[in-house]
Amino acid sequence: MTLPTEFEDWAHGIQSRMEDALAQHLPSAEIVPLRLHEAMRYAVLGGGKRVRPLLAFAAGEVARANADRVAVAACAVELIHAYSLVHDDMPCMDDDVLRRGKPTVHVEFDEATALLVGDSLQSLAFQLLAQYPLADDAHKQLEMVTLLAVAAGSRGMAGGQAIDLASVGQALTLPELELMHIHKTGALIRASVMLGALCGRLSEKDVARLDRFARFIGLAFQVVDDVLDEEASTATLGKTAGKDAEQNKPTYVSLLGLEKARTLALELREDAVSAIKHFGDKARRLHEIADFIVLRKF
Amino acid sequence: MTLPTEFEDWAHGIQSRMEDALAQHLPSAEIVPLRLHEAMRYAVLGGGKRVRPLLAFAAGEVARANADRVAVAACAVELIHAYSLVHDDMPCMDDDVLRRGKPTVHVEFDEATALLVGDSLQSLAFQLLAQYPLADDAHKQLEMVTLLAVAAGSRGMAGGQAIDLASVGQALTLPELELMHIHKTGALIRASVMLGALCGRLSEKDVARLDRFARFIGLAFQVVDDVLDEEASTATLGKTAGKDAEQNKPTYVSLLGLEKARTLALELREDAVSAIKHFGDKARRLHEIADFIVLRKF
Numbered sequence: 001m002t003l004p005t006e007f008e009d010w011a012h013g014i015q016s017r018m019e020d021a022l023a024q025h026l027p028s029a030e031i032v033p034l035r036l037h038e039a040m041r042y043a044v045l046g047g048g049k050r051v052r053p054l055l056a057f058a059a060g061e062v063a064r065a066n067a068d069r070v071a072v073a074a075c076a077v078e079l080i081h082a083y084s085l086v087h088d089d090m091p092c093m094d095d096d097v098l099r100r101g102k103p104t105v106h107v108e109f110d111e112a113t114a115l116l117v118g119d120s121l122q123s124l125a126f127q128l129l130a131q132y133p134l135a136d137d138a139h140k141q142l143e144m145v146t147l148l149a150v151a152a153g154s155r156g157m158a159g160g161q162a163i164d165l166a167s168v169g170q171a172l173t174l175p176e177l178e179l180m181h182i183h184k185t186g187a188l189i190r191a192s193v194m195l196g197a198l199c200g201r202l203s204e205k206d207v208a209r210l211d212r213f214a215r216f217i218g219l220a221f222q223v224v225d226d227v228l229d230e231e232a233s234t235a236t237l238g239k240t241a242g243k244d245a246e247q248n249k250p251t252y253v254s255l256l257g258l259e260k261a262r263t264l265a266l267e268l269r270e271d272a273v274s275a276i277k278h279f280g281d282k283a284r285r286l287h288e289i290a291d292f293i294v295l296r297k298f
Numbered sequence: 299m300t301l302p303t304e305f306e307d308w309a310h311g312i313q314s315r316m317e318d319a320l321a322q323h324l325p326s327a328e329i330v331p332l333r334l335h336e337a338m339r340y341a342v343l344g345g346g347k348r349v350r351p352l353l354a355f356a357a358g359e360v361a362r363a364n365a366d367r368v369a370v371a372a373c374a375v376e377l378i379h380a381y382s383l384v385h386d387d388m389p390c391m392d393d394d395v396l397r398r399g400k401p402t403v404h405v406e407f408d409e410a411t412a413l414l415v416g417d418s419l420q421s422l423a424f425q426l427l428a429q430y431p432l433a434d435d436a437h438k439q440l441e442m443v444t445l446l447a448v449a450a451g452s453r454g455m456a457g458g459q460a461i462d463l464a465s466v467g468q469a470l471t472l473p474e475l476e477l478m479h480i481h482k483t484g485a486l487i488r489a490s491v492m493l494g495a496l497c498g499r500l501s502e503k504d505v506a507r508l509d510r511f512a513r514f515i516g517l518a519f520q521v522v523d524d525v526l527d528e529e530a531s532t533a534t535l536g537k538t539a540g541k542d543a544e545q546n547k548p549t550y551v552s553l554l555g556l557e558k559a560r561t562l563a564l565e566l567r568e569d570a571v572s573a574i575k576h577f578g579d580k581a582r583r584l585h586e587i588a589d590f591i592v593l594r595k596f
Binding site: 033035084092116130131148154159163179 | 325329331333334335338381382385388390391408409411412413416417418420421422424425428429435436437439440441443444446447450451452453454456457459460461463464477
């Protein structure tokens with residue numbers, strides 16, 4: 001199975017649009033405090049697959065959302081994602097020195113700056129989501145802020161990180177591993193899809209369909225990550241590979257083995273795709289992203 | 299000058315109401331992830347002067363705001379304040395082991411948990427501010443979210459922390475020191491007053507008056523902090539005292555001397571009080587808080 005070049009063009013278009021939008025919304029490195037702003041830009045700009053923005057735009061297409069609105073919502077999600085990477089890389093967490101082939105923020109700058117970069121990126125995410133008109137109804141936009149806050153917080157992404165910490169060296173069951181990932185990566189992936197959709201108009205039933213898609217694809221994303229972590233060398237992944245195994249962290253591969261993990265990823269992709277079958281061609285991009293996530297080599 | 303007992307009763311009432319509201323809004327320690335939620339509650343509950351909530355309630359009285367709304371807005375501000383203390387105490391920042399007479403979060407739990415506690419408290423603050431109806435007009439409530447996000451972020455509190463870090467061992471001028479504090483503590487104190495007021499109804503001119511009050515009182519608060527830090531022993535302050543001097547951090551006392559710093563605090567109080575003279579008795583609590591901040595012994 002290969003992805004059409006036309007999808008790649010679309011994805012590159014979004015990635016380039018996101019780079020511009022993020023560069024515009026991040027404070028200039030010429031504004032005080034200079035070093036903090038320089039480090040915030042270092043943490044966010046210049047790379048990343050921008051999977052969450054791709055999902056937001058693709059969900060926005062289903063809901064016929066205004067693309068300028070989706071770009072702002074996607075920036076908010078991407079800032080939350082970027083902050084989580086900066087904090088996760090710190091010595092008291094995963095202690096990683098490389099990210100996307102570059103020194104991590106606390107290595108390139110210092111730990112205190114990395115801490116403040118993450119804190120400031122989170123604030124900026126909520127600022128964007130509240131500051132620009134993203135929905136026809138301001139009440140709906142407040143719901144979007146709530147949705148991102150819940151997805152980022154202790155019942156979402158940060159909570160997943162805490163479960164992950166507690167699981168090092170533990171023998172988790174498959175349901176426990178799934179619970180961790182539903183929080184750690186699934187919550188923000190779901191938020192990406194939902195926020196993109198909420199920039200437009202959809203019936204409750206259709207929102208529920210997208211929600212279902214997002215939950216399956218969030219899990220698929222993590223299973224594939226575990227498979228890639230097992231397979232990849234440091235050189236091709238751009239981050240220190242095999243770290244999970246080294247730290248004795250439970251993964252889908254350690255629980256299921258490589259082959260069964262690969263099969264699970266494909267099954268989750270099928271489930272995701274069938275959840276959005278109803279939308280027909282409007283959901284073409286979501287369908288392609290599902291393929292992209294499962295087939296990606298990085 | 300002494301404060302009337304009646305003010306103290308009012309303040310204790312707010313403090314007790316805030317303790318209940320925060321306890322209710324924080325996730326239960328019986329919900330997964332247990333340890334994170336336990337640590338979040340440890341960081342926020344059981345103490346603190348709750349100066350920012352007092353300011354929010356007092357400003358709310360000027361604007362005839364509904365007290366239930368003000369309580370939610372005050373919780374949001376207090377959660378941002380609490381998160382900043384948890385992160386500031388970490389080894390890569392101020393490396394403090396005591397806070398309000400208790401071990402700091404990274405000492406009582408661990409560094410990774412402290413990091414996630416701060417991150418999660420910030421998310422929760424924005425969740426509360428978006429989730430509950432706080433203004434008659436949802437657009438106005440979105441402005442409240444924006445206001446808190448700007449106050450917390452790199453152009454506000456977190457930025458002030460970055461300026462502070464950069465200033466260790468530097469010879470700052472008085473305007474440079476002021477710039478740091480306007481960001482570091484001033485921004486959130488201003489947000490407390492503004493959010494309390496925005497829960498009610500005020501003319502733009504009256505909001506500007508409160509804004510002026512808030513800026514003066516924010517600086518006064520910091521000057522008094524510096525004076526207390528100089529004077530206090532570890533026992534009475536409940537945190538490691540004299541730390542600024544030890545780290546060679548510039549303070550109002552190091553720049554002006556103890557006497558002139560005390561005089562400056564009193565002058566700022568006068569400026570603050572005259573900014574709200576227009577409101578007459580409606581601003582009585584704000585007036586009393588200004589006295590409380592300048593006269594406090596802890």
